[in-house]
Amino acid sequence: MVPLAVSMGEPAGIGPDLILQLYARRVELALPPFLVFGHAGFLSSRAKRLGLDLVFTDAVSDFAQALPIRHIEGDVVDLPGEVHVPAGSVVIRAIEQAVAATLAGDCRAVVTAPIHKGALYETGFFYPGHTEFLAALCAEDGEEPLPVMMLAHEDLRTVPLTIHVPLKDVPALINRELILETLGVMARDLRARFGVAHPRIAVSGLNPHAGEGGAIGREDMEIIAPAIEAARAAGIDAVGPLPGDTLFYPPHWRQYDAVLAMYHDQALIPIKTVAFDAGVNVTLGLPIVRTSPDHGTAFGLAGTGKASAASMLAALRMADEMTTKP
Numbered sequence: 001m002v003p004l005a006v007s008m009g010e011p012a013g014i015g016p017d018l019i020l021q022l023y024a025r026r027v028e029l030a031l032p033p034f035l036v037f038g039h040a041g042f043l044s045s046r047a048k049r050l051g052l053d054l055v056f057t058d059a060v061s062d063f064a065q066a067l068p069i070r071h072i073e074g075d076v077v078d079l080p081g082e083v084h085v086p087a088g089s090v091v092i093r094a095i096e097q098a099v100a101a102t103l104a105g106d107c108r109a110v111v112t113a114p115i116h117k118g119a120l121y122e123t124g125f126f127y128p129g130h131t132e133f134l135a136a137l138c139a140e141d142g143e144e145p146l147p148v149m150m151l152a153h154e155d156l157r158t159v160p161l162t163i164h165v166p167l168k169d170v171p172a173l174i175n176r177e178l179i180l181e182t183l184g185v186m187a188r189d190l191r192a193r194f195g196v197a198h199p200r201i202a203v204s205g206l207n208p209h210a211g212e213g214g215a216i217g218r219e220d221m222e223i224i225a226p227a228i229e230a231a232r233a234a235g236i237d238a239v240g241p242l243p244g245d246t247l248f249y250p251p252h253w254r255q256y257d258a259v260l261a262m263y264h265d266q267a268l269i270p271i272k273t274v275a276f277d278a279g280v281n282v283t284l285g286l287p288i289v290r291t292s293p294d295h296g297t298a299f300g301l302a303g304t305g306k307a308s309a310a311s312m313l314a315a316l317r318m319a320d321e322m323t324t325k326p
Ligand SMILES: NC(=O)c1ccc[n+]([C@@H]2O[C@H](COP(=O)([O-])OP(=O)(O)OC[C@H]3O[C@@H](n4cnc5c(N)ncnc54)[C@H](O)[C@@H]3O)[C@@H](O)[C@H]2O)c1
Pocket: 014, 113, 114, 115, 116, 117, 118, 130, 281, 292, 293, 294, 295, 296, 297, 298, 299, 300, 301, 306, 307, 308, 309
């Protein structure tokens, strides 16, 4: 079977631990085969630190016997919780190579272990997250696809319209085109990638009480509502703007296949509250499937073996299902 591509993530964080711990349980968990893009010596050292007796290989076909690694040369050290700036170039190349292998059809999907953006900025990396970096890596003829971040756990799926931007910039970034395009990507990928035949999407407002008829902000009635109307006219079953606070009362969100929220925390707080240990971050709008755990690098837990691998496991399973289901 064609493997999943797994990027190693930040070596000072828990990503490598989770990859290694899950691989050690590959039979019990019936894991799909995957190929890790990262530094072989570092991964071997981290495995020993965690007390895992693993064998490594460069052959994907050996997945049952040994962990396949596509080695990336560089200066990576096994120092849990301590950023080692030179390792950043390996972290970045791991993502680039995992994406390239997937675009070429050598891997089925990309599963990214968490990165620490602050550490990467010291290497000259300037993207605010994987989401935006992946769009750049998937550009065709200089045209980047619109990457759409979705956090998913069972039936709860939330999307932030604006992603990694300061809160003060959010109102100016909300416009009809972005809402229409994002709803279009959501409707298309919910059908194509999640098997939802008739996606129903709730759209939250920006302001308290969705603006209370314009008394608490006018974006809801002047920008969001007309954009939803235009989406409905284009055949997308979108509803809103709905007040963001009560939308996440379970009987409300359960009426929808996904929620489009206006900014990062409006979308991510609900899912990290109910499913921090099992939610999955999936990027829609790309020519490839990409998933990731919904947590970060958790420096304090790196190298201890105490971090939960549930979200990383869910990310592997979701990538597998999205690329095997008819
Ligand atoms: N996919 C990604 O690459 C990704 C996702 C989220 C955050 N990050 C990055 O991670 C860094 C740290 O972010 P943060 O501190 O806000 O979030 P975090 O998710 O790393 O940690 C938040 C809290 O949750 C705990 N935690 C996280 N994962 C856990 C796990 N698997 N098991 C048990 N406990 C866990 C941590 O110990 C901490 O208390 C930042 O640089 C951020 O940008 C990356």
